[in-house]
Amino acid sequence: MATFINTDTLKFQLFDVLNAEQLLESEYFGDHDKEGLGMFLDSITDFSEKELFPYFQEMDENPAHFKNGKIITHPQVAKMFSEAADLGVIAATLSNDHGGLQIPLSVHTVATAIMDAANNSMPGYAGLTLGSLELILEFGSDDLIQKYAEHMMTGQYAGTMCLTEPQAGSSLSDITTSATPQEDGTYLIKGQKIFISGGDHEHTENVIHLLLARIDGAPAGTKGISLFTVPKFSPDGSSNDVITAGEFLKMGQKGYCTTHLIFGEKDHCVGELVGETNQGLKQMFKMMNGARIAVGRGAAAIAMAAYEASLKYANERSQGRKVTDTGKKDPSQEQTLIINHPDVRRLMLRQKAISEGAMSLVLQSAYYHDRITASNDPEEKKKYHLLLELLTPMAKTYPSEKGIDAVSDGLQVLGGYGFCSEYILQQYYRDIRIFTLYEGTTGIQSIDLLGRKMTMNEGKAPQLLAQEISKTLSVARKIDDFAPYADQLxxxxxxxxxxMEYLGQFSSKGKFNTYLADASLFMEYFSTVVVAWQWLKMGIKATEMKGSGVYSDEFLESKIHTMKFFFHYEVKATAGLKDIIMDPAMLTLKTEKEVII
Amino acid sequence: MATFINTDTLKFQLFDVLNAEQLLESEYFGDHDKEGLGMFLDSITDFSEKELFPYFQEMDENPAHFKNGKIITHPQVAKMFSEAADLGVIAATLSNDHGGLQIPLSVHTVATAIMDAANNSMPGYAGLTLGSLELILEFGSDDLIQKYAEHMMTGQYAGTMCLTEPQAGSSLSDITTSATPQEDGTYLIKGQKIFISGGDHEHTENVIHLLLARIDGAPAGTKGISLFTVPKFSPDGSSNDVITAGEFLKMGQKGYCTTHLIFGEKDHCVGELVGETNQGLKQMFKMMNGARIAVGRGAAAIAMAAYEASLKYANERSQGRKVTDTGKKDPSQEQTLIINHPDVRRLMLRQKAISEGAMSLVLQSAYYHDRITASNDPEEKKKYHLLLELLTPMAKTYPSEKGIDAVSDGLQVLGGYGFCSEYILQQYYRDIRIFTLYEGTTGIQSIDLLGRKMTMNEGKAPQLLAQEISKTLSVARKIDDFAPYADQLxxxxxxxxxxMEYLGQFSSKGKFNTYLADASLFMEYFSTVVVAWQWLKMGIKATEMKGSGVYSDEFLESKIHTMKFFFHYEVKATAGLKDIIMDPAMLTLKTEKEVII
Structure with missing residues (x-):
């Protein structure tokens, strides 16, 4: 058990609720057994306890910053990164062919969530390196793979993704970084990229940027974007004309650098094309989908860590007295632990319901990814692919949006101390605020969900999801007091x-702006349904496992109680959203009158 | 107009919606006219623009801190405080008898809100000085008044309120600071106080602490608490044995010091009793009620300032393209301002609806206070007193709870920049988080609302409020498209x-713990109703004023549109809460089983 996150809950979700062991029956994951995977997770827990958590607050107090043309990170980052690589954090999910370990993504997600909970400034360095490496392995030439793969897998080199530009923001069709073909087949890169996480540091020998740019003469918009590798240092060790222009100072996640890079200021920044020309956006989306689930994971992990910290406080701090049946408080009585006050219990249960529900959704997504990987049946692959596509924007958004509320509840439990720097809650509160912005804001995820994922393949994905949920409902209806929850869901x-029927009247008439106007509320409504499903699954499994001795009765009761809380409080609290989404007023659409001043 | 808050909105709320001018017809406020009060507000706006706002970010970057036994604040604080006093900020609401200006509290609240919006670390210094002074004036002996009143009114001395102790927290019945009677009628004070806002600084000649302590032999609990003045320096200028033990470093509101004080470590800290013995809590509540409204004001002002900052960004930043009727985006089109995206408009309207609605509720409360002051009729006084008592916990809680959401929406509008220190949104986001904790947490306010304010005088207060709201509904029903909103409300x-009927079954059986279990949700539900009422009032007035030329048509349209938004979105969003409150499951009550682990 870690002190900063309930690892039993993670294992319960992974091995019992998802039954990830089933994956090991496939050929692809067949080399592993549950014991070995458990040892992997234990080694990550141990590493996080010793090398990550003790530096969490310190890295906040000594932020990554820009000095003399360089980004200075906390010295511990180098050690974290190299030890994480040694433990297999970068190589874990890659295939044996590429020197990887073929560990299921769901298992790797639990491992990384443990690291996130211990120190959320760390896993991004490794995650981006893995994501960049995956792009090179999937789309790159043998030469590129030869050049970079092993160095990245071992943590000798790091990787980044360079998308955002100052004038374009989230609108990638507007990027202007250029790539000019050279006679030797390489390209000269010129342009600026901002918000580059892990964009520069000194804890690896080289940094390999996976960068989007336009080859001279390419079509406008997203159709003309290609993907390149651009190393910080050229093969001969000299500078590749990638200049660090500055560091974005932030209100949280201060240990993680966020850099402004200038490519080719002196016209000799060399990049190499990854795969085909003008396929950059499609290729990058492969990485981005993984990154979106990783963002959800980070947010869920922070929220779980905040729960743990506030639970500790609530079980130690005495204050006030229980309200007695007479309604009076008796000052001669001893003070009571604050965990006994109903409002504090509500704050605790809400945190637990949101954070564990969010993590379960993230793991469900990772599990679908594993099912795709494990399957040899094209139909099955397609099914899980659709499910994964549908869940991805929700797995990114629910943890990040509701995670903010959960951490805020945790801070509230501490009263005035929650606002004080000596307690860790305020750091979680600051850190988690970035997650609704990373990798496409909530607004963008919501448009992706409603505008694309709900309707692709004639709406096949939500149909498949409804089938999956229905299976759970059937099981739930057989458990004594679960039927009302199954009905509610x-x-x-x-x-x-x-x-969807209501909104269909707009999309069918081509009124897409109207169709998408309240996409964010649809996201909130639908993702709450999906998390309720996760809780029902957890409740069922906890009921089934009672008396098995694997987990304590308190642990299992707590899961069932929190499931009920989620339905009685969180599901009900969103009841009004349906009415808003189906409200014909459409007050957020731009009208002729100026109404926002 | 200020750059950091829409002062037209404040004036519209004060002079048009509340019609504060009516107050000037009373004898008490009769010396003032609207023009003079407008000039007072303009002078505050000018002062805030020049002396407060420019130091807002700087004071965050250079926090108040503890050094060599002293608290060091930003040097500008001294200037702010003395100029604010010169402008009448401390003396404004006090009676002529005491050398005050007899300005209505509602006008003063607008003035202070402007300062809050400019630099929320500042008004607390003045507000606590005023609050302390009011206690001395109301309960203190002539001698005490003689000694302190003028010095405090002019800003030569500052005041604080010293309640919280480490072992007691919000539970004031557990405070242990002692007061031992001396032969000369003074008391020797001994004890520790924490979280003392403005607790120590060098920008006034003296700091007068209004402190709660127990006289030796006093009864246990809140019945044995008395109120004392304890100056930092004795009349002869020597130290009064009040030691500054440290400063609480915080995640926000860093310019405002929050101090740990030790009284009487060397056994010669002298205090003087204010009023009668053992009446301390009741006396302090007079200050606390004002302070609670002030907390709501501060939160509403920060949220309005955040709206202003994000609106500016949304009107300047181009990104992406409008979704066209074909559903495609055309990259050859120019980028559109982000204010044109429906989701950004939703974020803007939600901010506006929450922040202005919150401020309106705060001003309504201050206005009731003024009606009490202005009235000579005991029945009328009692009516407004009950209304004020009912609104106070809501005026504290709604702005602070929903203000967090509003500021978060503002931050979201800026995308990744919202998280960056160079933009001001993240500072508002950090600053506003303290407001749900100040002066009694949301949980405590909610218990006050449901446990005391709803039921006092046989439930008279909510009846009176319902009558007030009904008057508004009658007017609204006469306006074309307002009837549905009146019905909804x-x-x-x-x-x-x-x-209340449902919950009555618990309180009537003495099950107070059950009765109060979901008090926080009741708070959310009821305060949303009260803010909807405020919006209806604003919508009505805006409709009436169309074409009057006092405000632009855009300004008035914007109020009506935001009113509609509040009903279509914010009111509907809370629909599910009723069902939760009336749910018999009671999952937050402590059971025999351990369910929160």
């Missing part, structure tokens, strides 16, 4: 169908 | 009655 599923 | 008022 069933009604919500029906609501989603109603909403 | 009417139904919500009825819901409150239903809820």
């Amino acid at each position: 069933g009604r919500r599923l029906k609501d989603i169908v109603d909403i | 009417g139904r919500r008022l009825k819901d409150i009655v239903d809820i």
Whole structure:
């Protein structure tokens, strides 16, 4: 058990609720057994306890910063990164062919969540290196793979993704970084990139940027974007004309650098094309989908860590007295632990319901990814691919949006101390605020969900999801007091169908702006349904496992109680959203009158 | 107009919606006219623009801190404080008898809100000085008044309130600071106080602490608490044995010091009793009620300032393209301002609806206070007193709870830049997080609302409020498209009655713990009703004023549109809460089983 996150809950979700062991029956994951994977997770927990968590607050107090043309990170980052690589954090999910370990992504997600909970400034360095490496392995030439793969896998080199430019923001069709073909087949890169996480540091020998740029003469918009590798240092060790222009100072996640880079200021920045020309956006989306799930994971992990910290406080701090049946408080009585006050219990249960529900959704997504990997059946692959595509924007958004609320509840539990720097809650509160912005804001994720994922393949993905949920409902209806929850969830599923029918009248008439206007609220409504499903699964499994001795009765009861809390409080709290989404007023659409001043 | 808050909105709320001018017809406020009060507000705006706002970010970057036994604040604080006093900020609301200006509290609240919006670390210094002074004036002996009043009114001395102790937290019945009677009628004070806002600084000649302590032999609990003045320096200028033990470093509001004080470590800290013995809590509540409204004001002002900052960004930043009727984006089109994206508009309107609605509720409360002051009729006084008592916990809680969401929406509008220190949104986001903790947490306010304010005088207060709201509903029903909103609000008022009936079954059986279990959700539900009422009032007034030339048509349209938004989005979003409050599951009550682990 870690002190900063409940690892039993993670293992329960992974091995019991998802039954990830089933994956090991496939050929692809067949070399592993549950014991070995458990040892991997234990080694990550141990590493996080010793090398990550003790530096969490310190890295906040000594932020990554720009000095003399360089980014200075906390010295511990180098050690973290190289030890994480040694433990297999970068290589874990890669295939044996590429020197990887073929560990399921769901298992790797638990491992990384443990690291996130211990010190959320760290896993990004490794995650971006892995993501960049995956792009090179999938799309790059043998030469590129030869050049970079092993160095990145071992943590000798780091990787980044360079998308955002000052004038374009999230609108990638507007990027202007240029790539000019050279006679030797390489390209000269010129342009600026901002918000580059892990964009520069001194803890690896080289940094390999996976960068989007336009080859001279390429078509406008997203169709003309290509993907390049651009190393910080050329093969001969000299500078590749990638200049660090500055560091974005932030209100949280201060240990993680966020850099402004200038490519080719002296016209000799060399990049190499990855795969085909003008396929950059499609290629990058492969990395981005993984990154979106990783963002959800980070947010869920921070929220779980905040729960743990506030639970500790609530079980130690005495204050006030229980309200007695007479309604009076007796000052001669001893003070009571604050965990006994109903409002504090509500704050605790809400945190637990959100954070563990969010993590379960993230793991569900990672598990679908594993099912794709493990399967040899094209139909099955397609099914899980659609499910994964549908869940991805929700797995990114629910943890990050609701995680903010959960951490805020945790801070509230501490009263005035929650606002004080000596307690860790305020750092979680500051750190988690970035997650709704990373890798496409909530608004963008919501448009992706409603505008693309709900309708692709004639709406096949939500149909498949409804089938999966229905299976859970059938099981739940057989458990004594679970039937009302199954019914509640069933009604919500029906609501989603109603909403889609209602909105269909706009999309069918080509009124896409109207169709998408309240996409963010649809996201909130639907993702709450999906997390309720996760809780029902957890409740069922906890009921089934009672008396098995694997987990304590308290642990299992706590899961069932929190499931009920999620349905009684969190599901009900969103009841009004359906009415807003189906409200014909459309007050957020731009009208002729100026109404926002 | 200020750059950091829409002062037209404040004036519209004060002079048009509340019609504060009516107050000037009373004898008490009769010396003032609207023009003079407008000039007072303009002078505050000018002062805030020149002396407060420019130091807002700087004071965050150079926090108040503890050094060599002293608290060091930003040097500008001394200037701010003395100039604010010169402008009448401390003396404004005090009676002529005491050398004050007899300005209505509602006008003063607008003035202070402007300062809050400019630099929320500042008004607390003045507000606590005023609050302390009011206690001395109301309960203190002539001698005490003689000694302190003028010095405090002119800003030569500052004041604080010293309640919280490490072992007691919000539970004031557990404070242990002692007061031992001396032969000369003074008391020797001994004890520790924490979280003392403005607790120590060098920008006034003296600091007068209004402190709660127990006289030796006093009864246990809140019945044995008395109120004392304890100056930092004795009349002869020597130290009064009040030692500054440290400063609480915080995640926000860093310019405002929050101090740990030790009284009487060397056994010669002298205090003087204020008023009668053992009346301390009751006396302090007079200050606390004002302070609670002030907390709501500060939060509402920060949220309005955040709206202003994000609006500026949304009107300057181009990104992406409008979704066209074909659903495609055309990259050859120019980029569009982000204010044109429906989701950004939703974020803007939600901020506006919450922040202005919150401020309106705060001003409504201050206005009731003024009606009490202005009235000579005991019945009328009692009516407004009950209304004020009912609104106070809501005026504290709604702005602070929903203000967090509003500021978060503002931050979201800026995308990744919202998280960056160079933009001001992240500072508002950090600063506003303290407001749900100040002066009694949301949980405590909610228990005050449901446990005391709803039921006092046989439930008279909510009845009076329902009458006030009904008057607004009658007017609204006469306006073309306002009837549905009046109906919606009417139904919500009825819901409150239903809820109280439902909960009555618990309180009547003495099950107070059950009765109060979901008090925080009741707070959210009821305060949303009250803010909807404020919006309806604003919508009505805006409709009436169309074409009057006092405000632009855009300004008035914007108020009506935001009113509609509040009803279509914010009111509807809380629909599910009623169902939670009336849910018999009671999952937050402590059971025999351990369910929170």
